[in-house]
Amino acid sequence: METTTTTPITTTAAGLRYGLLTGLVSIIFTFVLFAIGQEGNSGLASIAFAILIIGIVLAHKAFKATNEGYMSYGQGLGIGVLAGGINGFLSTVFSYVYRTFIDPDMVARMMDQMRTKLEAAGSMSEAQIEQMVNASTKYTTGAIGLAIGIVSGFFMGLVFSLVIAAITKNARPEFE
Structure with missing residues (x-):
């Protein structure tokens, strides 16, 4: 009878792998939202939070599967922050490239929508x-927009x- 063992993965490997997968999704x-003209729809945009969660x-789950079912709270927190940061980085870079090269008029349309909503209020x-x-345009485009998007990704990963991690943790017993 052969015994199969799985090599445990590190928190960094789990965070990177699932950050990349979550980022691609x-x-x-985001591309679908942009393509159908729903970039300003906050209800649909909130699905991005569900994707990250x-x-x-x-x-x-993957980390625990290769680590005998154990994961400390700190390990879970590290995995989630890294996954959120990678997701935020990829999403932000994609949005920047899309708004800059594919659809440069998108920012103007979004600002017109904002102006209309504020005037209606x-x-x-x-x-x-x-x-x-003007402030919204400044903080959503260029280097400032990239930096805010990346930091927001890490922050959302931390918050979630x-x-x-408090729900999924399964700490290894101290005296085993």
Whole structure:
């Protein structure tokens, strides 16, 4: 009778692997949103959070499968933050490339939609609306937009992992 053993994977390997997979799924989802003209639909865009959550859960499951079913809270947190950061990096770079080279008019359309919504609300003056639109344009394009997107990816990975790791952890017994 042969015994098969699986080589345990590290937290870094699990985070990278599932960050890449989650990032690719997020890119495909984002491309579909852009292609159908729903880039400003916050309801559909929230599905991106579900994609990240599922990716983190699957990464934890894969890590535990090769580590005798054990994963500490810290390991789960590290896996999730890395997966979220990789996902955020890939998604942000894709969005930047799309807005810069494929559809350069997209930012202007989004800012027009924002202006229309703010004017319809009627709670801001024209100068305030213009200031808000200009600030939004500045923070969603160029290097600042890239940096914010990448940091946001790590932050979302942290926030989701704080909860997910608490649920999926299975600490190794101290005296085994």
